[in-house]
Amino acid sequence: MLSCAVMPKPRTLFEKVWDAHRVRELPGGQVQLFVGLHLVHEVTSPQAFAMLRELGLPVRFPERTCATVDHIIPTDSQARPFSDELAEAMMGELERNCREHGIRLLDTASGEQGIVHVIGPEQGLTQPGMTIACGDSHTATHGAFGAIAFGIGTSQVRDVLASQCLALAPLRVRRIDVSGKLATGVYAKDVILSIIRKLGVDGGVGYAYEYAGPAIEAMSLEERMTVCNMSVEGGARCGYVNPDETTFDYLRGRPKAPQGEAFERAVQWWRSTASDPGAHYDDVVALDSSAIAPSVTWGINPGQNLGVDENIPRPAELPEAQQASAAEALEYMKLGGGDPIAGTPISVAFIGSCTNGRLSDLREAARVAQTGHVAKGVRTLVVPGSQEVARQAIAEGLDEVFRAAGFDWREPGCSMCLAMNPDKLAGDEICASSSNRNFKGRQGSPQGRTLLMSPAMVAAAALKGKVVDLREVL
Amino acid sequence: MAERRIDSVSGGACVIRGDDIDTDRIIPARYMKEVTFDSMGEHAFEDDRAAAKGDHPLDAERYQNAAILVVGQNFGCGSSREHAPQALLRVGFRAFVGGSFAEIFAGNCTALGLPCVTLAKRDLDALMDSVELDPTQEVGVDVEARTVTSRAGVMTAGVPEGTRTQLLDGTWDATAQLLSAGSAIEDTAAALPYLRDFAE
Numbered sequence: 001m002l003s004c005a006v007m008p009k010p011r012t013l014f015e016k017v018w019d020a021h022r023v024r025e026l027p028g029g030q031v032q033l034f035v036g037l038h039l040v041h042e043v044t045s046p047q048a049f050a051m052l053r054e055l056g057l058p059v060r061f062p063e064r065t066c067a068t069v070d071h072i073i074p075t076d077s078q079a080r081p082f083s084d085e086l087a088e089a090m091m092g093e094l095e096r097n098c099r100e101h102g103i104r105l106l107d108t109a110s111g112e113q114g115i116v117h118v119i120g121p122e123q124g125l126t127q128p129g130m131t132i133a134c135g136d137s138h139t140a141t142h143g144a145f146g147a148i149a150f151g152i153g154t155s156q157v158r159d160v161l162a163s164q165c166l167a168l169a170p171l172r173v174r175r176i177d178v179s180g181k182l183a184t185g186v187y188a189k190d191v192i193l194s195i196i197r198k199l200g201v202d203g204g205v206g207y208a209y210e211y212a213g214p215a216i217e218a219m220s221l222e223e224r225m226t227v228c229n230m231s232v233e234g235g236a237r238c239g240y241v242n243p244d245e246t247t248f249d250y251l252r253g254r255p256k257a258p259q260g261e262a263f264e265r266a267v268q269w270w271r272s273t274a275s276d277p278g279a280h281y282d283d284v285v286a287l288d289s290s291a292i293a294p295s296v297t298w299g300i301n302p303g304q305n306l307g308v309d310e311n312i313p314r315p316a317e318l319p320e321a322q323q324a325s326a327a328e329a330l331e332y333m334k335l336g337g338g339d340p341i342a343g344t345p346i347s348v349a350f351i352g353s354c355t356n357g358r359l360s361d362l363r364e365a366a367r368v369a370q371t372g373h374v375a376k377g378v379r380t381l382v383v384p385g386s387q388e389v390a391r392q393a394i395a396e397g398l399d400e401v402f403r404a405a406g407f408d409w410r411e412p413g414c415s416m417c418l419a420m421n422p423d424k425l426a427g428d429e430i431c432a433s434s435s436n437r438n439f440k441g442r443q444g445s446p447q448g449r450t451l452l453m454s455p456a457m458v459a460a461a462a463l464k465g466k467v468v469d470l471r472e473v474l
Numbered sequence: 475m476a477e478r479r480i481d482s483v484s485g486g487a488c489v490i491r492g493d494d495i496d497t498d499r500i501i502p503a504r505y506m507k508e509v510t511f512d513s514m515g516e517h518a519f520e521d522d523r524a525a526a527k528g529d530h531p532l533d534a535e536r537y538q539n540a541a542i543l544v545v546g547q548n549f550g551c552g553s554s555r556e557h558a559p560q561a562l563l564r565v566g567f568r569a570f571v572g573g574s575f576a577e578i579f580a581g582n583c584t585a586l587g588l589p590c591v592t593l594a595k596r597d598l599d600a601l602m603d604s605v606e607l608d609p610t611q612e613v614g615v616d617v618e619a620r621t622v623t624s625r626a627g628v629m630t631a632g633v634p635e636g637t638r639t640q641l642l643d644g645t646w647d648a649t650a651q652l653l654s655a656g657s658a659i660e661d662t663a664a665a666l667p668y669l670r671d672f673a674e
Contacts, residue, residue, distance in 0.1 A: 023655050023662045028639025032655055034662045036669075044555065046509035055649065060659070072507060086507035093509045127668060137554040137578055151578050153556035154511075155585035155647070163652035165659060167645075169636040201494055202548035202574060235548065237577045262672040269667040301494050301551070325493050418503045418553070439498045439552060446502070446521035 010276035013129075013242055014173045014208045017148045017273060021131045023165055030167050036130035037147075038160045039116045040067040040103065042094040043420065044135030048157035049097040059101040061164040066125055067098050068106040070115045071420045075383050075410035078108045087421065101161075114386020114412045117141040117354035121225065122388050124254025127266070128243035129273035133160050138354045138436065140231040143240030144224035145247055146273055148208065150238055171208040171237065172282035178215040180290030185470040187364070188223035189356060189434070189454040191215065193295040193305045195227075195287060196234040201303040204236025207282070210275065211241050215289035221250040222360045229355045230436050233302040242274035294470045296341050297438045297452040299329030304438075305452065306341060308469045314338050332440055333449050334428065342467050344451065348431040349380045349462035350443075351455045352410075353417040356434035357385030361455040362393050365434075366401040368459035368473060374406035375465030381423055382407050383415040407462065419444025432461035480587050480641040483569035484614040485541030487605045487624070490519075490531050495545065496552035497579060501561045503553075514557050515564025532565065536609040544602055544613075545572040550579025559583045569615040571622055571631070573598050584637050587646045589617050592632040600626040617641050 011019075023032040038061075045067070052059070059065060072087040082088040098105040106112040106119055113119070117138050120126040128146035132139060137151035156166060176195060196203075209231050216224065224241045231239030241247075248267050251257045258266040293307030304326070306312070314337035315326040330337055335344065351357075351365050362384060374380055382402050384390040390412055393399055399409045416423040417435035424444025425431055431443055431450050438450035451467060460473045505517040523530040531537050543562060549572045550558060559582045562570075570583060570590045580590045593601060604626035605613065614623040615631070617638055622629045633641075640646040663669050 020666060021662065023658050026636070026639075026651065027643060027645075028636040030636035030639070032652060034659060034666070036666065043506055047511055047556075050510070057649075057653075061663070084507075090507060090509060130668060135554060135556075137552065139554075151554040153554055153559075153578060153582035153585060155556060155582065159585075159648050159652055162649050163655070163659060164663070165652045165655070167636075167640070167648045167652060169634060201551060202576070205548070205574060205577060232552075232578075235551065235576065258672040266668070266672040269671070301496070321493075328492065418498075420503045420507060437496070437498070437552060439496045441502055441521045442498050444504065446524060 010278040012173050012210060012275040012279045012281065013146055013240060013273055014148060014171065014210065017129055017131060018170060020129070026167055030169050033131060033166050033168050035133045035160050035164050035166060036064065037125055037132045038065045038164070039120055039132065039134035040065060040157070041071060041116045041136065042069050042090045043071045044154050045097065045157055046090065046093045047154045048161055051158045052161055057162045059103065059161045062102040064164060065103045066106065067094060067103050068113055068116050068119055069094060071414045071418065073413040074421050075381070075413050075415050075423055078411050084422065111387050114388065115354045115357060115414055117229065118357060118385035118389060121145065121221070122254070122386060124251055124257030127251065127257065128247060128270035133166060137232045138229050140238050141225050141229040141354055143228040143231065143238050144221055146240055146243035146270065148238055148240060151232060172206055173210055174204070174207045174283040174285060175210045175212055175281045177213040177284065177286045178211065178289050179213050179286065180215055180288045182215060182289050182292065185294050185456070185474050186292050187454040187456065188219055188226040190292050190295040191289055192227045192230040193302065193452065194292045196230065196303045197305050198287065199234055199285065201233060201301045202235040204231065204234040207236050209234070209236040209239035211239060216241055217244065220360060221246060222358045225358070226355055230302065233436060243270045294454065294457050296457070296467055297450070298333065298335055298341050299326065300332055300438060300440050302436065302438060302452060304329055308342050308467065311340050312337055342469055344467040345430065346432045346451065346461050346466060347378060347429040348425060349378055349458050350416045350431055350433040350435060351458050352381065352383030352385065352415050353435035354385065355436040356455045357383060357389065359389050359392050361434065362389070362398050365455040365459040366398045368456045368463070368470070369405040369407060370401050371473065372405065372463040374462050378462050378465050380407045380462050381410055381416055383410045384412045386412050416443050418442060432458045432467065434458045478587065479644040480589065480646065481618040482614060482616040483541060483589060484612055485568065486537070486539050486609065487542040487544050487613040488531050488537035488540035489544045489602045489605050491546060491602065493547040494551055495549050497550055497555050497558040498552055500550065500558040501555065506555060506557050511557060511560040514561035518561040518565045539566065541566060541568045542613050542615060543567045543570050544605055545570060547573035549575050551576040554578045556582040559586055559588055563588060571601065571615060584640055584646050585648065587641070589615055589633065589641055591615055591617070591622060593622060593629055597629040601629065
């Protein structure tokens with residue numbers, strides 16, 4: 001028999017998705033890649049639409065484009081016009097651009113507004129095997145479904161609007177095998193913080209991260225989103241989890257997911273996009289999740305984190321390459337090397353963001369909140385990730401749990417993760433934050449200080465007025 | 475749509491030391507509430523400059539008119555905001571030399587025709603020392619030859635081949651090139667199971 005079957009070469013999910021979306025090779029080893037879903041928000045799109053207008057070009061695939069408003073939206077009242085004229089102008093621009101180009105806009109009136117990385121998944125727009133792009137670095141979030149999702153800048157937003165394509169060089173793939181079982185009080189946030197601590201904030205440059213292993217497989221989709229979300233904090237442009245029954249169960253019945261018999265056909269294909277056994281990885285790293293403690297950042301990048309039961313490192317104890325950065329961090333944070341991180345007083349607590357603003361995050365935080373009352377002098381913000389998250393939380397009475405404990409329950413948006421709206425730190429306030437970045441000035445005050453941690457840890461810190469070990473509260 | 479070849483950049487250089495300098499530091503988010511990039515240059519490194527009380531490299535007389543910014547490792551990490559390179563472009567920078575660059579930042583720079591090239595640690599240290607010692611010298615970034623030339627010598631620089639090709643071919647402003655694929659774009663879309671077999 002001459003027709004002997006040739007076994008196809010085993011491929012990773014990344015390679016399969018890449019190959020399926022390849023329009024053509026470009027000179028210099030880049031590939032023109034089709035973008036299956038383009039998500040748009042108000043901050044990084046106006047200049048892109050303006051360039052498109054200048055070039056006289058239409059949006060090539062308006063039906064594969066979806067917009068919302070999240071970064072600049074106030075969380076006390078979303079009534080129009082916004083009191084901030086600049087924010088109102090940006091909103092007006094987005095509305096005009098979406099109207100002109102026939103792009104669906106999930107605004108506050110739609111009842112489906114929210115952080116772009118929360119609404120894509122909850123609408124069922126985000127699906128396995130897709131390429132996704134958005135003018136936001138946390139687009140990596142969508143990799144939780146087995147999509148390859150790229151954060152892009154505004155010129156590339158223009159490119160995607162005009163051509164539905166990106167010019168990209170292929171990435172290498174690093175598989176991160178997470179074994180073990182998370183201890184009580186340890187969350188997906190702690191897993192990704194530990195990964196970044198281990199591999200460094202630039203360890204992922206040039207890589208896509210494939211998160212795998214029993215601890216990842218045991219996670220809900222929302223937990224996987226938390227992990228993939230912070231891939232970019234580890235330098236990886238995207239991160240993903242192979243789709244499985246958890247993924248399909250999450251998508252079943254979502255408004256923009258295939259329905260009925262089409263859903264079953266979709267599952268068949270989605271399943272086929274997962275990495276093959278025997279696929280080649282450029283690197284493999286192992287991590288035991290049962291050894292992870294609730295984690296807190298002590299510095300000015302997300303890799304500068306430790307278990308809540310550890311002491312802040314003295315710069316001299318660190319590898320030489322990290323010493324200058326650690327000294328700079330301690331000076332900015334006004335923290336002492338050798339001191340325990342537990343007990344650090346906080347003045348603000350922020351629960352929300354595309355990292356940890358979903359229903360399960362609010363549930364975990366509420367579980368802690370109901371055990372006490374916010375400490376005197378601590379300002380709090382609980383910001384659901386979307387209007388849908390808010391509705392579900394309210395239906396479960398979580399808003400009342402938070403309010404009864406003295407927390408400030410807000411409207412959905414990015415809020416104090418990056419403080420482009422009125423939610424800001426003042427002076428050198430320290431914020432226990434469930435967000436993703438502890439950069440200098442990130443939360444709106446040039447001297448503001450951020451301690452990243454899980455939402456439950458933030459709630460515990462709010463109750464005690466200081467960083468505490470969640471395991472002692474639960 | 476630009477078709478301008480960028481093979482080299484030369485001029486004065488400015489050194490900003492430190493690793494992991496993120497885009498929030500390059501342009502704080504509160505200044506992004508604009509529908510154009512026009513005012514970004516006014517706020518480049520604003521908080522760092524305020525904290526340095528006039529002692530920031532961008533405020534130093536000796537570095538005025540610098541066209542090349544020399545930085546450490548993982549420069550431009552964090553947010554995808556193109557506002558960061560747009561701000562540095564407006565300050566006058568035309569190329570970046572560093573230990574390494576965050577990928578989205580580097581991609582944004584390429585899209586603006588601003589080369590980001592990397593040097594080995596030892597070379598980078600020598601270049602930084604040299605520029606700080608003699609800020610009047612001219613530094614050359616040669617994309618085609620993959621070199622950085624200064625009084626510290628001619629150093630081999632890294633630049634990804636795809637980026638190098640875009641700069642040399644003048645296709646760094648990628649829109650025209652991407653559109654030239656024509657109906658191949660629709661053909662690729664039509665073959666995707668999620669657009670063909672089980673579309674919403």
